[in-house]
Amino acid sequence: MKAKKGIEVSIAASIAAQLARVEVISAYPITPQTHIVEHLSELVADGELDAAYINVESEHSALSACCGAAATGARTFTSTSAQGLELMHEILFIASGMRLPIVMATVNRALSAPLSIWGDHSDVMAARDSGWIMFFCENGQEVVDAVIMAFRIAEDRRVLLPFMVNLDGFSLSHVIEPIEFPSQEEVDAFLPPYNPLYTLHPDKPVTMGSYAMPELYTEAKYAQEMAIINSKQVIVEVMEEFGKRFGRHYHAVETYHTDDTDFVFVALGAIGENIKTAIDELRSEGKKAGLVQPRIFRPFPAAEIISAFKGKKRVAIVERVMPAGATNGPLFNEISSLVQSKGINIKLENYIVGLGGRDVLPEDFKRIFTGTVPPKDKSFDVIGVRV
């Protein structure tokens, strides 16, 4: 076992990008992503990272610069939060449609208005259908490992898609955790230099981002859809190889104490740790609950979720985003549609928690377990809202 280092997760994320030997970084600072890009710009300025750091005037330009850099064949990294991700929104689709393997650390934060700099999943969920692979981290070690795996997956010729590593603002980005860093040699052995399929180069001119007539657009989007569907196999392969090399094992869907219970929570991201604490406390009282934690949200790990739901009677889907007029939150809707289409008889409940940085305590999850009844006039329950 290697020595662990106590370090702020944001700084650790930038060191992971350094270990991945990123060649171009373009980003615009926004809370709570700031420490990641600040540290990367320091590493570049101090000559510790041989990369170009492109300063820009907005997130729209940051991701546009990343698209250009990735098109030339450079390993490209960016990071943002909240309104910054929304300002990138248009370019998110350009990156995925052009199949550019950019890696972005998205430090999840609530969307304004009202202005909130604190964490929730409104930003990523508003971008969930942009064609990016989406990975959710529970702790700092996972952030480091995810950034390294992200390049390997995104740059695979069978994938060639942009990759979003999601980490919760503040509750993950700003905490100091013990983290084990792989050596540069180990990362180099796992992550070879990017070998792009096409590059913008005057020796062999190509057109990228061209125009598709109605005769071709459907086929082009179908090809992109097949790429994100098939990326799951590559994600699983890379996670397995990562586990063999580094001893930390990742799965498309993680489970915690799901074998001996008919009740599970489903949640994304750092909130999983609070739920695990609640589960441990419940189990010490002889009450059996489990957690099903999708590691990837796109591509949606349908088969793994179905398998994790085997023998379950009641599922509490916990989300950090308001449904905004939808029947339920986006994670619930995905799971509900999956369960319905597979004809699985299971009771699904939807709980909205932790909006705009509101604390969520293990007690909240224990109350959900012991039978909070969602309000009759709503299809979801907002935990802790004063009514």
Next chain:
Amino acid sequence: MAKPMDQYKWHELNVGCVIEEVGNAMEYKTGDWRSQKPIWTDAKCIKCGLCWLYCPDAAIYHTEEGLYRANLDYCKGCGICAKECKPGAIKMVEDER
């Protein structure tokens, strides 16, 4: 393109729809969009070349006599040449095809 657009299957497209054939925009005859076309009255033409210079599609060419004509494969009939022609040698007319 090696075959007409409506015959490509999804897996025959390059990743990200990258186009490797240089200059294949020539195959797309944008002149099909035209509803009007420019007609020159050569007697009025002073051979200044403004029509050639202003044409946004580079669809105006020199004739051997030093006069100008539009390549109707690519002329979209926008009328900029007629608007810019100082002696009024170019007139836009309905293109009945």
